[in-house]
Amino acid sequence: MDPRGVDLGTALGPLELKNPVIAASGTFGYGREYSSIVPPGSLGGIVVKGISLEPKAGNPPPRIVETPSGMLNAIGLANIGVEAFIEEKLPWLRSLDTKVFVNIYGHRLEEYRAVASAFKGLEGVDALEVNISCPNVDKGGMAFGTDPGMAARVTEAVLSSTDKPVIVKLTPNVTDITEIAKAVEAAGAHGLSLINTIAGMAVDVETRMPRLANVWGGLSGPAIRPVAVYMVYRVVRSVKIPVIGIGGILEARDALEFLISGARAVQVGTANFVNPKATLEIIQGLRDYCARKGIAKLSQIIGTLET
């Protein structure tokens, strides 16, 4: 079978992707930074860096530190704010032949509403991805995404402020991610993406100071893949809406772990740093895998895990 003949198309509810490989939020800039290496049109989609109502400078450095097979980041959700994003970044994104997901966040429900509203009717934004891992300032800093009720309320707030499909991005830092997933589904989300980073920290034993100025940060990369695959596996079995798998994907084989477990698409984050061509190689690898196995459509392997 010719790998070029394999149909990699996948659907996330109303969204049709040419292939299941999406660049993850915060790791691919606004799409332009890698464009000399990765033609954006070759991707299934791009999720831009998390956008808030106001511009945010982010945390003091150091913001990143390498850990075994992973990295911690405490960027602090630095971004140019929704207004500048729409003015400066969206026109270019609009020209791309790929799905553009805008990742949004807030620290209050109204902030989520306001950011979501800003994209109402705007061309070039195919979906919103809602980051609910952010601390909720009204609830003593516990993340929105750690409480099913709050997660549902954020979901409703965004849904009521937008005409775009809404994907809610779940945090892994919870006792039972399926509870959150079910609450978000019941609130009407079109899809789920998981996982966001796992809370972690590292210490410089020479200075006896945390390696991140922010003390703790989010762990990403291959180290967390087993945790992500398991959470995706569990969530897929608890909800009906489509799930995007994220966490430590470096190669096609890794993406397949998620797809076979039931994810309809995947996002590639840290791997972009390790190998800027990772997304392209994963797409090619998926083609080769299907061809080798005689599978005409990638969608035929989604959720085929034998247990």
Place this chain on the structure above:
Amino acid sequence: MDPRGVDLGTALGPLELKNPVIAASGTFGYGREYSSIVPPGSLGGIVVKGISLEPKAGNPPPRIVETPSGMLNAIGLANIGVEAFIEEKLPWLRSLDTKVFVNIYGHRLEEYRAVASAFKGLEGVDALEVNISCPNVDKGGMAFGTDPGMAARVTEAVLSSTDKPVIVKLTPNVTDITEIAKAVEAAGAHGLSLINTIAGMAVDVETRMPRLANVWGGLSGPAIRPVAVYMVYRVVRSVKIPVIGIGGILEARDALEFLISGARAVQVGTANFVNPKATLEIIQGLRDYCARKGIAKLSQIIGTLET
């Protein structure tokens, strides 16, 4: 300063350890397997494999799989049962010049009580370490350790059945580990150890089957170290009882991350597989570090993280 002159002694409440390096449960057998490489008397302590009331054969194979900088295990808490342990293993352990911690578990409160009682008054057992990561059969399989109330009840059950110091071993698979830690402290535990493994899974994309017969397992090794350090850092700041840090420690530098963050001792697990001499090298490395820094007593650096 001469490294040999450094005092590595540490105290876990009533227990005095000659040094803070303890072999973790499930990774050091019953102490004997590595004794030709690691003289048990050189360690601060040994935690034996988790013991249950009845012998348990464990899960079908495959039981382990390597992941990036980590491994998943689904041993299924295989063990010879408390009776055989006391008869066959304890006599040898009793002869060792190190602290022996017996790791115990159950699936019902009465099981915890029964196993704990079996060690009442028995010489050679210096403390009990209570694994509360096990599924609670009366509560639909949610782990005891994921609910503060249940965690407290297990703690009380064990405390009322033993004359030994009781250390409760926390699971990281929770939204807020400090809540569990506080509940366990309030219930009277003498100390806490954390973290146990993180739930994870891996898929064989050729066979489309989980790589573990049990589908999911527990992730350990360097991959999880940042998560463990962060949880220890948070728990140390929420309770007054001593904390033992566990997770991904391979070298002295890694152990120091936990000690500086406030752990009074550490456990070394997966590293024993990677480098059977790891515990010995960590002890030597702690000596060298203190000598290099001109620190006479290791206890002087515990909890000295500058934030």
Place this chain on the structure above:
Amino acid sequence: MRVDLVKAHIAANGSVAKDTYLMELRLETEEFLAAPGQFVMLRILDTTDPLLRRAFSICSLIKPNVIQIMYRVVGKGTRLMKDMKEEETLELLGPLGNGFQGPERGKKAVLVSGGIGVAPLFFLASRLKPHDLKFIAGYGSKEDVVPPGLLGLEEGSVLFATEDGSCGYHGLVTELFEAELNKTLSRQLQVYCCGPWEMLKKLAHICYEYDLDCQVSLESAMACGVGACQGCAVKASASYPPDYFHVCSHGPVFSSSDIDWEG
């Protein structure tokens, strides 16, 4: 049993068949007391990926402190190994496990291997007298065949079976084994084998039918290699009280009747 942790200096490392390499290791120890069927675990790099040690059967002991291992490149660890150069150093844990037993006086040894399973059998063969032994090695194809001369055996001393018929008997090694059995039914035999699970299962079945004692060397994912982690479980046949053996410490060599081949 004394398990040691020693530095192993690569004295040679080269291809001997398709994707198959022979590595000679000079150990920093005076005498490495290894018996056929035992194995070692190697730490390949100091970094944390790959993390765990890799298990390899001892393929020959050419001096008291020099061993050879033969390995097939299948994944991350073996890929790194094949690119290692002379003078580079690995960390070795061993000798591990329990080796082959016997054969009893008067019994002829029949060695049956599938693929890289040939490695421990080369060591065993080197300890047996040529006329007390029949060595049958199965491979996929001609290019997989490891020339016995490389391990000091006589070139003609090994019978080959290849699945594609490109060398020796055309078919499965289990078929060739059965054919050979039928020739020599009169003899008292002790069978030794190592290879993929399905092959061992078939052999175990044949040996059961012919009422022959059969020792198999098994593989299993391992973490510790010394009986400490209980990771390398293999299901015991119903007749045994413990439900699982540990391949590393109870094996890797088992009597084929002790194993639950369906498990």
Place this chain on the structure above:
Amino acid sequence: MRVDLVKAHIAANGSVAKDTYLMELRLETEEFLAAPGQFVMLRILDTTDPLLRRAFSICSLIKPNVIQIMYRVVGKGTRLMKDMKEEETLELLGPLGNGFQGPERGKKAVLVSGGIGVAPLFFLASRLKPHDLKFIAGYGSKEDVVPPGLLGLEEGSVLFATEDGSCGYHGLVTELFEAELNKTLSRQLQVYCCGPWEMLKKLAHICYEYDLDCQVSLESAMACGVGACQGCAVKASASYPPDYFHVCSHGPVFSSSDIDWEG
């Protein structure tokens, strides 16, 4: 700016001073359009530890597709690099960042380095005329000193300062710089420097006092190297609207007055 991902073959790799190595890389590209001050990011191994690429300044461009980098062995990645042999291959991302500007016509360039910070300045020096340039290199001790001849500069063209006085001026390079300044106050100068943060901070302060334009090349922990992750933040001086620059895409070369040296 065109960033490329290319294979880099090691053409040479050897020690040039204590813990300091020079690696020559032949790139699989026709022409590598790199300017002094730009850097590359190398992926050292295919495995996941070390995971991230390592950043190195381009130390020289000896052919259109052959570069040199000079590195100090400080951790896991550089330790692996020093053991790499000719013919081994690394993956290179680059050229990255914005290099040094100028000097304006009529201005003399003063290059000041601390330790391994000498690497990008060698490249810059190679592009300037010897009489338009003063190169002051600070090191801890004599054994750290990289002989300028190795990079094609005249041996006498670099002034040295060592902290222990074992070579050249006895003291900090910033002191030697200030002493030299006092000799040449009449001249119009453009200062370029690279080294540890505290040294750059001092230099920035001296240049501010003497009203000299000063360009610094900064380091920061990096993940992407191309402006996509926002990881490599450095605080901008109060006069600037953005609170943080990204060292990889806004720098690594900055005007010293743009940086908040307390931040």
